[in-house]
Amino acid sequence: MLKNAPTQDSSSKEDYTQQHETVTSSARISMVLRPLMEKHAIITATLPDCNQFFTTALLSIDIQDGTMTIDGLHPQEGHALLLKAGKLTLHTTYEGVEVNFSVSIKQADSENGMAFYITEFPQSIRYLQRRSAFRVPVSAAKEIKVDIETPSKKRFTGNLSDISAGGMCVRFNKKKELALSEEKEETQCCIHLPDKRKIRCAFKVCHSNYLEASGSLHIGGCFSNLDKIQRRTIERFVIELQRLARKSLAR
Template identity: 30%
Template sequence: MRDTEITDHAQTYGLLGRLRDQRVLLHIRRPDQAEPDLSMLLTVDPERRELVFDLPPEPASQHYEGNEDLTVRTRLDGIDLRFSVQLRGLTDLQGFRALAAYWPNRIMYRQRRRSFRVKLAARAAPIEISIDNETSISGSLIDISVGGFGALISRDVDLAEFERVDCSLELHNQRLKLQAEIRSLTDSTQPRYNRLGASFVEMDPAQRRQLERLVAELERLAIRTDHTR
């Protein structure tokens, strides 16, 4: 597993905003601290480039002061995230004491692949990707799992990591409509195409069951194909 560095301001804001909105538990640690404290991200101000964290309960809260570095670790939708911020000090937020900090210079993330990906024959499975129900992008699936997919798309397409998209894919006589999040965009070995990696998000139970059955059938077909070679 390889770490990826995020320095783009918009992408950083997108990740921090999701940590705030989903009220994800954070592990925060001072440089002299052996065990981390639990916290949450309360406010994200991209214009002033400031963050506010929940102040850990006493006695841990007594040790937090301004002008010291704070390491933050957490998981968001299967991604390990870590970043460092410099504390400004204590602040008041709606009558409660909280930790004010400066904007991080970078966020490091590492995705753990939790499911087997089935490789697909070139151009055997079309996929349509739409953004905000307006722009439609055609591509070809190259692999799929219960967790996500890989696809080839034109290099002229304007997409960004962590962008949410709607996907319609047709595979093994089945059509699925799912939401996904772009996780990577890299050069492919084929001219004029990029390789897109994405993770499925916000699936309901029926969608997950359909996808699990489809991937299981594709795995069986792949195994039978390998055995007959």
């Protein structure tokens, strides 16, 4: 049996600040879990009052029926322990996303000698996205202006270099903008999207990189205290950029 949980790679220094989120929407939970099912991701399982770790996989999701199906536990001695406990906690990391949730077992069955379990659909999941893993670059030919204002009312204007659901990197062409890289307090930013939409939100500077060759300064950081509308607007914009990138590669 595994005596220690699988180790996770440490985040690079350029990772944006990470933020846990509790997701309760069934639709959003399904969106998070489906890639795990489709790619047969290995999931770590723990049981109440048990210090051993087991592995499983997500086989199916049925939102309408309110159930999921997971593979039998490995090593197999976890089977009897799970039937006795009646519930388990599942944890996995896949493509930069950490997911953690607990479910109760509704039915245990087998097919061709292989055990599987029908569980309740999770009421909520704990979700942590490693922001750097989902950064989408913005073409230099497609300038997207970003205004940043500090608490002392100093304003800086640059161009979006890359963006994720949780943070962004802004490119400045003037060395004098180095003052922004030393900003410790939360700033306010405005991202000017191509269709004249604007995303206004709080932004926390996390790191900076001055490139001598181009004379440009790149400042990266994380969005802060996003409300639902702001988060959805950013997520949709990131998806738009991903689609454009795929179309460009397909040509």
